[in-house]
Amino acid sequence: MGFKDKLKNPYIIALPTLIVPGLSHYLLGKKIRALIFFCVIMLTFFFGLLLNGGIFSLTHGNWLYRLGALAELGLGVPYLVSLIAGINKPTLELISSLMFGYGSTFLITAGLMNMLLMMDAFDIAIGRKVYI
């Protein structure tokens, strides 16, 4: 089974989005759409970091933060890199910053949008969604 055959599997084609947002759409031939998705999601992610949004961990004591971490996990690699590097770890100083809530909203939204992209790639691969 070659690489191209593996990409025809809808369960596999949804996964590249976790590495680079929009990569699944690019591999499905939706190149311009993929570029727009990549730019929008990465911009949302970077503005979230700039606005002091928190990169939440799934092991955090607060259940609301764990819920936020689930949404941010949808970003895949960018989230994991930030988590491991300790960028915007929700410390008391970060939480008390003025824009923490807004920034976290940006990051959570970026994660959820990326999850939507995964489902969209799956739908395109099985032929449920057709762009006319």
Added chain:
Amino acid sequence: MLNDNFLTLILFSLLVAIFFATFYRANFKSGLKSFLKTFLYMVAGSLIFAYFMFWTGK
């Protein structure tokens, strides 16, 4: 850095509206229409909600 509430609202609405216009629409014209609608509804809705909070908080 960015610490203006209104600017943040505009930025967020812009990004989300572009995403959903690209996500749901097939051609440029209907995408543009969808983008403008989503963007304006998000900004106007948030401002109405903010004014309502301001009004009830008095």
